[in-house]
Amino acid sequence: xxxxxxxxxxxxxSCDDTAAxxxxxxxxxxxxxxxxxxxxxxxxxxxELASRAHQQNIVPVVDQALTKANVDKxxxxxxxxxxxxxxxxxxxxxxxxxxxxxxxxxIPLIDVNHMQAHILAHFIDEDGFEKPVFPFLGMTxxxxxxxxxxxxHYFDMEVIGExxxxxxxxxxxxxxxxxxxxxxxxxxxxxxxQLGNPKAxxxxxxxxxxxxxxxxxxxxxxxxxxxxxxxxxxxxIEENLNDICASIQYTIIGILMDKxxxxxxxxxxxxIAIGGGVSANSGIRQALKNGESKFGWTTYIPKFEFTTDNxxxxxxxxxxxxxxxxxxxxxVMASARLKI
Ligand code: KG4
Ligand code: ZN
Numbered sequence: 001x002x003x004x005x006x007x008x009x010x011x012x013x014s015c016d017d018t019a020a021x022x023x024x025x026x027x028x029x030x031x032x033x034x035x036x037x038x039x040x041x042x043x044x045x046x047x048e049l050a051s052r053a054h055q056q057n058i059v060p061v062v063d064q065a066l067t068k069a070n071v072d073k074x075x076x077x078x079x080x081x082x083x084x085x086x087x088x089x090x091x092x093x094x095x096x097x098x099x100x101x102x103x104x105x106x107i108p109l110i111d112v113n114h115m116q117a118h119i120l121a122h123f124i125d126e127d128g129f130e131k132p133v134f135p136f137l138g139m140t141x142x143x144x145x146x147x148x149x150x151x152x153h154y155f156d157m158e159v160i161g162e163x164x165x166x167x168x169x170x171x172x173x174x175x176x177x178x179x180x181x182x183x184x185x186x187x188x189x190x191x192x193x194q195l196g197n198p199k200a201x202x203x204x205x206x207x208x209x210x211x212x213x214x215x216x217x218x219x220x221x222x223x224x225x226x227x228x229x230x231x232x233x234x235x236x237i238e239e240n241l242n243d244i245c246a247s248i249q250y251t252i253i254g255i256l257m258d259k260x261x262x263x264x265x266x267x268x269x270x271x272i273a274i275g276g277g278v279s280a281n282s283g284i285r286q287a288l289k290n291g292e293s294k295f296g297w298t299t300y301i302p303k304f305e306f307t308t309d310n311x312x313x314x315x316x317x318x319x320x321x322x323x324x325x326x327x328x329x330x331x332v333m334a335s336a337r338l339k340i
Pocket of ligand 2: 114118142144145308309
């Protein structure tokens with residue numbers, strides 16, 4: 001029935017954010033995220049702590065999402081949840097919660113692949129944001145992922161490049177740790193990069209064939225460079241922080257853009273949709289804009305709240321799968337290494 005109102009409640013708990021969202025016919029009514037600050041003290045996500053925090057957060061977060069949306073549980077058409085990939089302990093909390101709720105309400109349960117969701121977030125109905133046209137390239141860049149995906153249609157995707165070690169966000173965060181910056185360091189490096197000279201210091205780019213990425217060697221290069229400079233000048237970091245940040249950012253963007261350019265050449269696709277927390281980066285946004293005038297690219301960046309880990313992106317996938325009656329069984333299992 002075309003006129004039917006479809007309400008999806010979506011739950012995301014794959015890493016360190018507990019999130020819930022309510023969607024009506026492709027439009028977001030609420031998008032609640034409880035970020036776990038406990039990990040800041042450790043400079044990275046501690047899986048056991050994440051799982052425990054999800055257990056504490058999930059009921060209030062779902063309640064808040066329903067209240068904000070002004071939707072009652074009885075109105076829901078289906079429950080969507082992140083099945084994977086992610087941290088097993090974290091995924092289990094969202095998966096079990098979604099299963100019991102769907103069972104209790106006697107409505108369909110819909111499993112969602114988190115990596116597909118980052119890309120399909122572009123299809124959330126949002127004023128002022130255009131939806132990509134198929135086929136396009138999706139580039140998901142965050143603290144946990146670095147992936148280039150050829151997207152032929154909603155559920156016809158192919159990973160054509162990905163990191164063989166660290167994610168790009170980790171390159172930012174680990175470099176930041178070496179520089180004594182807080183966690184996560186990406187936004188601070190980005191801010192300082194805009195005040196510094198990007199060519200002050202040169203870091204070699206990793207040599208990885210094809211469309212794959214590697215960032216672990218980059219982090220080591222930053223570490224050795226800083227150790228060497230500190231020997232000569234103990235105040236090296238404080239005196240040159242903006243230049244160091246600008247040079248790190250320049251190298252990272254160069255790595256991303258080289259691969260993206262190669263991907264557009266290999267696929268002959270010039271529509272590019274990016275997502276993930278790192279897509280907030282000012283330098284990356286500028287580089288994409290430059291690609292529009294230089295190479296004829298069309299680029300899409302979703303609203304910021306839909307780029308970082310969130311449940312709105314899970315909701316849109318839930319909605320698209322609901323339209324196809326593509327439901328999960330009650331015995332569906334969380335999958336830490338789920339592939340696209
Ligand atoms: O998507 P996200 O919130 O969480 C996951 O990792 O899944 O991404 C967080 C990552 C962190 O590594 C953070 O440092 C990075 O995104 N980040 C940035 C910027 N804002 C967030 N990196 C570079 N520049 C930024 N402006
Ligand atoms: Zn993510």
